Amino acid sequence: MQRSSIARIVLSGGFLVLALAGPGSAQAATLDQGKGVTVRVGKTPLGNVLVGPNGRTLYMFTKDTKPGESACYNECAVNWPPLITEGAPIAGPGVNVALLGVITRTDGKLQVTYNGMPLYYWSQDKRPGDVRGQHVNGVWFVVNPDGTSNTQKIARVQVGKTALGNVLVGPNGLTLYAFANDKKNESTCYDACAANWPPLLTDVTPLAETGVNARLLGVTKRTDGTTQVTYNGMPLYYWVNDKTPGDLLGQGVRGVWFVVAPNGRTITRPAPVGAKVMIGKTVLGEILVAENGKTLYVFMRDANGESACYDACAANWPPLLTEARPQAGEGVDPTKLGTTRRKDGKLQVIYNGMPLYFWVGDGAPGDTNGQNVNGVWFVMNAAGEVVR
Structure with a gap:
């Protein structure tokens, strides 16, 4: 320019x-x-x-x-x-x-x-x-x-933390994958395949960031003349449905796509599935519910995104736990979803900074029996507002 x-x-x-x-x-x-x-x-x-x-x-x-x-x-x-x-x-x-x-x-x-x-x-x-x-x-x-x-592109291969552990990620932080059907240092993914699995391209020698073994980095020429990054001889790709760092939606697709560990080996075990938060219709209006339809509540004594509900409290108000990044159902704002680490090391889902819980007294989807219990438990709407 x-x-x-x-x-x-x-x-x-x-x-x-x-x-x-x-x-x-x-x-x-x-x-x-x-x-x-x-x-x-x-x-x-x-x-x-x-x-x-x-x-x-x-x-x-x-x-x-x-x-x-x-x-x-x-x-x-x-x-x-x-x-x-x-x-x-x-x-x-x-x-x-x-x-x-x-x-x-x-x-x-x-x-x-x-x-x-x-x-x-x-x-x-x-x-x-x-x-x-x-x-x-x-x-x-x-x-x-x-x-x-x-305007030359330079691929920086990094290490990112995910629910599968540390894996290779691209310069944008998105997860990188290897294709089991590829030959060593040769891609077999073109046309519709490459549209779904965009190759990690570079115009110059790729860079190894902290934790990446520079000796395992390499390149291979694609049929269109572009240069694709390889790791331990495996061409690297993104998955079109991964949108944010930490996403692992491409893991195990068709049994041939897998994330790559920093040691140059693929990780083949399934990715944990994140808890899904959805919108449910109740007598209190449209509020947050879990994937099973059960109502979710917030505790007004929680502060700074951390749970204050343990022991007997947690027995009555089981936390909504997740093993991976929580998923947003239709109408749920994904930017308001997050997690907080509980004392036992488990991850609890939060929405708009507030940990989410079930109420042991709710028996079926749509029940809201926990609303206003002790004046400190309330449902929440999709905007992240407490419904009193």
């Missing part, structure tokens, strides 16, 4: 003068060169790209579309800190000084631009050469010395 520079740098009287060219910027800002940050060229797995004075990789944001403005503030700027300068930015070897410029952020600070694009760090890059921010959300890219964006 190319844009004209926001500022033109010229030398005047020992100072670098940034002649601002953006809309409404007729004035010129004279900045002390001695206070400027140096933009350099650094070597990374993606090739030579722009880096900051600390050697860490710099990125551009494709949503920065208005000349002279950054679209990255608040939480975005925490994750993607802007490259700030107090003076005219300095071009290191290989950097084109004519492409350097600055913009003024809403807090009055000056952010460095290159070829008109504001420059940022990625908070998860820890050392020079890291490029963990590449392709994040499809809108963040490293910058070539000529001012163009470098």
Whole structure:
């Protein structure tokens, strides 16, 4: 992506003068060169790209579309800190000084631009050469010395925690799978298969994150010329129905798809099934119920997402337990679902931060006999509101 520079740098009287060219910027800002940050060229797995004075990789944001403005503030700027300068930015070897410029952020600070694009760090890059921010959300890219964006994909294979233990996951955190019908270092999954099981692709040598054995990482060429990542000779894939990190919906599909452990072996045991929370119609209206139709309750003495109901209390109010990520039925907000660890180590389902329970006195689906018991037990609706 190319844009004209926001500022033109010229030398005047020992100072670098940034002649601002953006809309409404007729004035010129004279900045002390001695206070400027140096933009350099650094070597990374993606090739030579722009880096900051600390050697860490710099990125551009494709949503920065208005000349002279950054679209990255608040939480975005925490994750993607802007490259700030107090003076005219300095071009290191290989950097084109004519492409350097600055913009003024809403807090009055000056952010460095290159070829008109504001420059940022990625908070998860820890050392020079890291490029963990590449392709994040499809809108963040490293910058070539000529001012163009470098859109190459780099696959980072990581270890993720799941109900099956630690398994390989992709750069997006989603679970990776191996196909038992593949040959060593050769994929047999194409067309409709590849639509359901997208291969993990890379344009450059894949990176092994913590816990991944770099010696087991490799690549194989697919028939369309793209490069697929392998691990211990097994091509790696996503499952189209996995939506969030920790999902294992592809495990055991047709008896040939399995997750991969960091040691390079597949895990073939079935994935635990998460408890399902649904909506049920009762005399109290539409409320949360379990998959068996039994009413679910919340305890007003619970706090901070933790259960205060044990022993005799738990005998009367059995917690809704799960062995895996809880599932949302129709009408249930999956973002409100979660788990809390009980004292015995078991996982209890929570909704909107409140642990869920059954009432021993409910005998059939639709019963709400636990409502308002002792003035502290109530049902909850799909919005996460306590129904009193």
